[in-house]
Amino acid sequence: xxxxxxxxxxxxxxxxxxxxxxxxxxxxxxxxxxxxxxxxxxxxxxxxxxxxxxxxxxxxxxxxxxxxxxxxxxxxxxxxxxxxxxxxxxxxxxxxxxxxxxxxxxxxxxxxxxxxxxxxxxxxxxxxxxxxxxxxxxxxxxxxxxxxxxxxxxxxxxxxxxxxxxxxxxxxxxxxxxxxxxxxxxxxxxxxxxxxxxxxxxxxxxxxxxxxxxxxxxxxxxxxxxxxxxxxxxxxxxxxxxxxxxxxxxxxxxxxxxxxxxxxxxxxxxxxxxxxxxxxxxxxxxxxxxxxxxxxxxxxx
Amino acid sequence: xxxxxxxxxxxxxxxxxxxxxxxxxxxxxxxxxxxxxxxxxxxxxxxxxxxxxxxxxxxxxxxxxxxxxxxxxxxxxxxxxxxxxxxxxxxxxxxxxxxxxxxxxxxxxxxxxxxxxxxxxxxxxxxxxxxxxxxxxxxxxxxxxxxxxxxxxxxxxxxxxxxxxxxxxxxxxxxxxxxxxxxxxxxxxxxxxxxxxxxxxxxxxxxxxxxxxxxxxxxxxxxxxxxx
Numbered sequence: 001x002x003x004x005x006x007x008x009x010x011x012x013x014x015x016x017x018x019x020x021x022x023x024x025x026x027x028x029x030x031x032x033x034x035x036x037x038x039x040x041x042x043x044x045x046x047x048x049x050x051x052x053x054x055x056x057x058x059x060x061x062x063x064x065x066x067x068x069x070x071x072x073x074x075x076x077x078x079x080x081x082x083x084x085x086x087x088x089x090x091x092x093x094x095x096x097x098x099x100x101x102x103x104x105x106x107x108x109x110x111x112x113x114x115x116x117x118x119x120x121x122x123x124x125x126x127x128x129x130x131x132x133x134x135x136x137x138x139x140x141x142x143x144x145x146x147x148x149x150x151x152x153x154x155x156x157x158x159x160x161x162x163x164x165x166x167x168x169x170x171x172x173x174x175x176x177x178x179x180x181x182x183x184x185x186x187x188x189x190x191x192x193x194x195x196x197x198x199x200x201x202x203x204x205x206x207x208x209x210x211x212x213x214x215x216x217x218x219x220x221x222x223x224x225x226x227x228x229x230x231x232x233x234x235x236x237x238x239x240x241x242x243x244x245x246x247x248x249x250x251x252x253x254x255x256x257x258x259x260x261x262x263x264x265x266x267x268x269x270x271x272x273x274x275x276x277x278x279x280x281x282x283x284x285x286x287x288x289x290x291x292x293x294x295x296x297x298x299x300x301x
Numbered sequence: 302x303x304x305x306x307x308x309x310x311x312x313x314x315x316x317x318x319x320x321x322x323x324x325x326x327x328x329x330x331x332x333x334x335x336x337x338x339x340x341x342x343x344x345x346x347x348x349x350x351x352x353x354x355x356x357x358x359x360x361x362x363x364x365x366x367x368x369x370x371x372x373x374x375x376x377x378x379x380x381x382x383x384x385x386x387x388x389x390x391x392x393x394x395x396x397x398x399x400x401x402x403x404x405x406x407x408x409x410x411x412x413x414x415x416x417x418x419x420x421x422x423x424x425x426x427x428x429x430x431x432x433x434x435x436x437x438x439x440x441x442x443x444x445x446x447x448x449x450x451x452x453x454x455x456x457x458x459x460x461x462x463x464x465x466x467x468x469x470x471x472x473x474x475x476x477x478x479x480x481x482x483x484x485x486x487x488x489x490x491x492x493x494x495x496x497x498x499x500x501x502x503x504x505x506x507x508x509x510x511x512x513x514x515x516x517x518x519x520x521x522x523x524x525x526x527x528x529x
Contacts, residue, residue: 065489189342251436254397269338269360270338270376271339271359273336284376286398
């Protein structure tokens with residue numbers, strides 16, 4: 001089944017509560033998929049700085065002296081440890097170098113996501129444990145998405161958990177199953193994309209990244225997805241300043257949205273939304289099939 | 302009147318209480334507080350019990366209802382009143398996917414909009430929607446009436462058997478083997494009767510169009526292969 005949540009804040013006064021609100025939404029959706037969980041949070045972006053979230057199965061070994069080793073490899077950085085994950089803060093101009101340096105000095109760490117503002121935390125286990133482990137409740141931000149997984153398409157592993165991030169500040173969560181992901185993966189590999197899992201949702205994320213790399217905005221990329229992706233899907237996606245939702249034309253995967261002056265929220269079920277401030281007077285609706293919904297902080301400003 | 306607060310009472314206790322009401326009991330009206338999107342609220346009622354739900358519910362509210370009257374003062378999630386046998390279910394807000402699916406009898410009234418597949422495989426239930434309905438509604442509908450005061454989405458009545466569909470607004474598209482049919486006096490009369498039962502008083506039966514099965518796909522015919 002899988003459970004998806006998303007929250008896009010319009011009122012900046014809610015930003016300190018983003019982690020708290022998203023955590024509660026995700027925990028409520030636990031019974032839709034208890035095998036792994038993940039959350040992506042878009043925090044404040046510091047001018048000229050970028051962040052890379054990494055994960056290790058052996059954090060005690062891989063994260064020890066990481067800051068020093070990165071500096072010695074020519075990549076001055078600040079490393080903040082959080083359980084099995086670490087966030088590396090570096091100059092934005094050095095973002096492209098991180099992968100190669102890490103591959104050399106820490107070949108076993110996995111990159112969860114990177115960009116100006118996104119941090120991604122995901123692990124095998126229940127949402128309540130994942131949320132506690134990474135202290136997500138204490139995190140602020142402007143928008144975020146979360147996922148609790150019932151594995152259907154690939155192994156129950158940390159990398160198989162959502163969100164999937166295949167481009168800078170981009171991430172996607174998916175409820176459903178794609179039927180043409182193998183073909184699409186081959187085509188995307190020909191175009192230069194790389195994949196870390198056999199998961200169908202990673203293909204969807206990579207597809208959107210490739211479309212946006214061609215100059216489309218998130219809304220346009222999601223519109224193309226309706227033509228090119230085959231199968232069942234409800235996607236919730238984030239970019240640095242944007243938040244999008246799309247369902248396939250059959251639209252049998254559940255989705256409910258709520259909007260007030262202060263936020264736009266998404267849940268697989270209404271239950272996920274009941275603790276949001278002002279939900280009783282919110283406009284609540286089900287997204288239509290084959291229809292792209294898209295909000296952007298920059299466009300709103 | 303018993304009030305059951307789902308913030309403190311487990312759902313199982315609520316449904317057990319509703320199932321154990323004896324014939325002739327005086328306490329037959331229940332009020333439910335804090336449903337907060339809970340699943341399976343008031344499922345399996347098998348007698349003349351009245352349930353007032355104050356808030357929105359999740360999946361399968363009032364499923365299999367046989368003789369009860371359930372009113373949701375809020376919206377309902379997927380599968381509300383699924384397989385209803387008899388009685389009445391009223392949703393004051395909107396309903397999600399497959400409202401009234403496979404229902405065999407009784408009346409489902411949705412005062413807001415219903416999402417996709419409203420009345421899918423309906424087998425005798427009457428459904429009255431004040432707003433609009435989504436795509437693939439009444440798919441394989443076998444018997445009963447679906448009345449829509451607003452508009453209908455794509456593929457209305459796809460592979461329809463003998464359910465009768467009445468739509469006042471626009472129909473985005475008709476499904477395979479579903480056609481518009483003539484509105485005869487007995488249909489106008491039936492609509493008036495359903496309006497009365499469903500508390501609809503601001504529309505006239507003459508404003509509706511009737512849709513039903515062309516009966517071309519009942520038995521396989523190779524000439525119709527493309528239509529299946």
